Amino acid sequence: MQAQAARATNNVVSLDYSSATDSKSLWEEVSCNLCGSKSRKVKYQGTTDPDTEKLLSSYSASGNFVSKETLVECVDCGLIYTSPRLRRDLILKSYTEAEDPTYVSQADGRIKSFERCLDAVEEFKKGGSILDIGAAAGFFLKVAKERGWKTYGIEPSKYLSDYGNKNYGVNITCGTLDSVPAPAEKLDCITLWDVLEHTFDPKEVLRTCNSYLKEDGIVVINYPNIGNLMAKMAGRNYWFILSVHLYYFVPKTIKAMLETAGFEVVSSKPHFQWLQLGYLTYRLEAYLPKPAKMMGKLFKSLSLDQTLIPYFAAQTRVIARKVRSV
Numbered sequence: 550m551q552a553q554a555a556r557a558t559n560n561v562v563s564l565d566y567s568s569a570t571d572s573k574s575l576w577e578e579v580s581c582n583l584c585g586s587k588s589r590k591v592k593y594q595g596t597t598d599p600d601t602e603k604l605l606s607s608y609s610a611s612g613n614f615v616s617k618e619t620l621v622e623c624v625d626c627g628l629i630y631t632s633p634r635l636r637r638d639l640i641l642k643s644y645t646e647a648e649d650p651t652y653v654s655q656a657d658g659r660i661k662s663f664e665r666c667l668d669a670v671e672e673f674k675k676g677g678s679i680l681d682i683g684a685a686a687g688f689f690l691k692v693a694k695e696r697g698w699k700t701y702g703i704e705p706s707k708y709l710s711d712y713g714n715k716n717y718g719v720n721i722t723c724g725t726l727d728s729v730p731a732p733a734e735k736l737d738c739i740t741l742w743d744v745l746e747h748t749f750d751p752k753e754v755l756r757t758c759n760s761y762l763k764e765d766g767i768v769v770i771n772y773p774n775i776g777n778l779m780a781k782m783a784g785r786n787y788w789f790i791l792s793v794h795l796y797y798f799v800p801k802t803i804k805a806m807l808e809t810a811g812f813e814v815v816s817s818k819p820h821f822q823w824l825q826l827g828y829l830t831y832r833l834e835a836y837l838p839k840p841a842k843m844m845g846k847l848f849k850s851l852s853l854d855q856t857l858i859p860y861f862a863a864q865t866r867v868i869a870r871k872v873r874s875v
């Protein structure tokens with residue numbers, strides 16, 4: 550197969566499928582990441598043959614392709630995940646090459662959200678060293694740096710990590726937890742904002758976090774809670790069922806995974822975000838194209854498209870303390 554270029558409205562990636570012989574080899578089956586079981590039941594039946602090229606272009610910080618893949622639930626522990634899923638190397642390549650001006654355009658709202666997030670972190674840690682995994686454009690680290698934290702970040706997208714370093718000087722290394730060397734010092738806090746559900750091996754990510762933290766260090770995760778009442782009512786139409794999400798946690802499975810990685814949950818609360826009205830209607834277009842476009846035009850005509858509003862979309866923020874080394 551020839552090297553191909555995929556273009557989406559808001560991000561540009563070039564994809565090389567030369568190693569793939571047919572579309573089937575682009576997908577892989579995975580077993581349960583939490584307990585290792587291969588026994589699972591189908592939660593939502595999907596397909597493996599959507600437009601793969603277009604699908605891969607969605608692997609970016611603001612990727613919002615509604616998932617058509619199959620979601621399964623582990624019979625033994627209840628973890629919900631996507632299987633089969635696109636091959637790890639293909640997804641990673643897309644993240645690395647993604648340019649994401651849509652994400653960056655929401656700087657004001659995201660920074661405001663992260664100020665609240667850091668308030669929550671500081672209830673458990675007053676300061677020190679902090680690593681943000683999947684740091685994107687560095688908005689959270691900018692807030693942390695201004696409050697005196699020593700900041701580190703890891704981000705696969707070169708475009709986003711360059712943006713953060715250039716604009717905020719927050720020490721983001723381009724790469725993943727696998728490719729970037731461990732920090733030179735043990736850390737007080739590690740954050741994963743909208744990140745764990747994107748990772749290939751979340752249990753290993755949390756174990757690595759454990760090894761990077763000081764004895765009483767904390768890890769902070771927010772995740773789309775598919776067990777939330779709003780998510781349950783929406784069913785397959787739950788707005789966070791996206792191709793970029795490989796895992797779907799509920800409080801019970803995130804707690805179990807944190808415990809296997811040497812953590813104890815100390816807080817679990819609804820997670821609010823702030824975004825511009827215009828951006829929310831853009832995101833809504835994936836589900837209700839016509840009404841969302843009409844609303845978008847209306848807000849623009851009333852000059853309300855830049856207005857920041859808080860919203861809750863069935864996300865949960867969990868804070869866990871390291872209780873043993875793993």
Ligand SMILES: [Zn+2]
Nearest residue numbers: 581584623626
């Ligand atoms: Zn399991």
